[in-house]
């Protein structure tokens with residue numbers, strides 16, 4: 257059986273070292289990213305996409321590398337990943353899942369403009385198609401990067417279904433997974449996801465003890481520039497995945 261408690265890493269931007277701080281904590285430097293991948297390889301981690309992980313789990317296959325499965329995800333699909341992350345993954349034969357905002361290919365990530373966040377160019381439709389053709393998995397990050405907890409039921413349905421259909425047209429393949437913008441999942445999230453045709457969804461926090469038990473609310477590990485050496489190793493451990501449940505409980509309680 258495939259373990260339920262595998263690390264699902266969440267990255268956003270991978271940029272040159274001098275560009276990290278304005279994007280913190282959602283950026284890692286290209287140099288650190290490369291070192292993290294090298295460490296993951298040396299430690300024997302084997303990357304799979306979310307779709308591959310679900311296939312393995314549903315087939316109840318014994319996976320030889322079951323102790324060391326790992327899912328790498330990227331949110332927002334900024335164009336900087338094409339230069340600094342994708343070549344590093346390809347060079348090492350590693351795979352990943354990229355969550356794109358379906359209403360904004362080729363535009364900027366302008367959804368946090370009001371908060372003063374720097375605007376960064378996003379991948380184009382052609383870029384997403386090339387990634388999918390190259391064997392990477394493309395998932396949906398909604399239509400407009402709206403916080404789904406603040407949306408009406410109609411808006412939620414539109415964000416989920418429309419984005420899946422647009423991305424499927426773009427890449428010519430099924431889009432099976434969703435990443436909730438800001439990690440914020442609405443009440444009744446599993447029903448909305450099922451209705452919109454998703455096989456699974458990732459958040460940041462999860463109310464469930466193990467990482468992947470709830471297919472529509474899987475917990476992820478945010479990786480940032482401070483995740484160096486021992487700290488990164490610890491975040492990859494089973495102990496950390498378990499402890500996160502208690503941290504998440506506190507955060508979710510505080511959120512109401």
Ligand SMILES: [Zn+2]
Pocket residue numbers: 331332397401437438
């Ligand atoms: Zn996002």
